Amino acid sequence: MTLRLFRYLAKEVLVSTIGVTLILLLVILSGRISNYLGRIAEGKMTFEFLFVILGYHVPSFVQMILPLAFFLSLLLAFGRLYIENEMSVLFSSGISKVKLAGYTLGIACIIGAVSATINFWIAPLSEYRAAEASEAQNQLSAFDFLIPGRFEGSGQRTTYLDSFTPDEGWMKQIFISDVVRKKDQNIPTQTLAAYAEQIRISSEGNQTYLVFKDGTRYEGKPGTANYRITYFDTYAIRMENQGSNVIDDPYTRSTLALIKSQKLADKVELQWRTSLVVMIPILAIIGLSLSQVNPRQGRFFKMLPAILLMILYIALLIWGRTALEKGKLPIQLGLWWIHGLFMLVAALLFAQYNQVFERRKARLPNIADAKNE
Structure with a gap:
């Protein structure tokens, strides 16, 4: 019992x-x-x-x-x-x-x-x-979180991509709007490219680059003397790596x-x-x-x-x-x-x-x- x-x-x-x-x-x-x-x-x-x-x-x-x-x-x-x-x-x-x-x-x-x-x-x-x-x-960058057909970010810092290529997984028809600091001034920039991909180089301590292909870069305010338009076949930007924490x-x-x-x-x-x-x-x-x-x-x-x-x-x-x-x-x-x-x-x-x-x-x-x- x-x-x-x-x-x-x-x-x-x-x-x-x-x-x-x-x-x-x-x-x-x-x-x-x-x-x-x-x-x-x-x-x-x-x-x-x-x-x-x-x-x-x-x-x-x-x-x-x-x-x-x-x-x-x-x-x-x-x-x-x-x-x-x-x-x-x-x-x-x-x-x-x-x-x-x-x-x-x-x-x-x-x-x-x-x-x-x-x-x-x-x-x-x-x-x-x-x-x-x-x-x-x-350790992932902001570009790993992008969703095709959708604007990410706010204000002058905005990113958009149309799609990913089915085989290589490249970003297709990408647009990036950003602001850079030069001579104590905020200068707007816009980058348009047919393709873009992230490349990690181990010899440089796993440094990551965002490589654009077949695009155009606009820098400055339209209508000003220092407004520049750059056409490029390949354009690379070094991205900041997040430090590893113990x-x-x-x-x-x-x-x-x-x-x-x-x-x-x-x-x-x-x-x-x-x-x-x-x-x-x-x-x-x-x-x-x-x-x-x-x-x-x-x-x-x-x-x-x-x-x-x-x-x-x-x-x-x-x-x-x-x-x-x-x-x-x-x-x-x-x-x-x-x-x-x-x-x-x-x-x-x-x-x-x-x-x-x-x-x-x-x-x-x-x-x-x-x-x-």
Whole structure:
């Protein structure tokens, strides 16, 4: 019976956790997608890169969502069991609240194992891959983002191309309007060419050139004496290369590297990853204690104070992480005092839930009566 009961409770909580996690993940992804679509419209990112970067960021989103989803699912699942009197049946069958807490911690261990796998291994690796993909995206020039038949840019800085050649992939019928600075003056330029292509020369440190063929270049303001028109067969412009950045952010480093590191930022990141796992069993006891409701109150009666308590927990962890990074808190203290504080809160709530204080009060009159007799 014990194993069947644990399976039943675990199924109720885990299924709800998966559902809540997916809902929260969709909310976060929708916000990110709108942001990335704006960058695509501005010509700062390719459409294909959108799905790549979102895929790499999903584990990082899940590592933050999972403790919250588990806590909310525990409140919803156990609240339903109380409303439908299933908990009353369990207690009348000899299942104590202490044993129920053991089952709840067992479910928390399953969620904690998943969270630890994501926090300590999958999320850092995914963030490193995302940083690599972003670095490769930054190496692309503005001409890699051009869409045929559409003007890109604004004002005097505008680019247009008609199409790409099917075999070589050259830009066909390209027009570029720009402004150059000469003798403390902004001089407008326009370049029209039948074809253009980007050429990277390895001997010059992977320097990239934009080579125009069969075109005309206009420089200056029409009607002025210094207005020039240049016809060319081949015209090349050296493009500025983006410098490569070393990927060494703490959130992209492996957990083993963080353990060996002596840097403050790495130590803080390690404590943060650990905190997202440690908080799960603490939230489990708090959720178990606050999920107890009677049918008249409704399953959402204690949902608001529980959510406020969870928000306070997460807000303190975020504040503590920021304070550690700025050196306002000693690294030896870390985030452990926050977990200790909420472990105390969880113990007090569970004591009240288990009616420890009420039992002691109920026994005091009996002891006094025994002495009088």
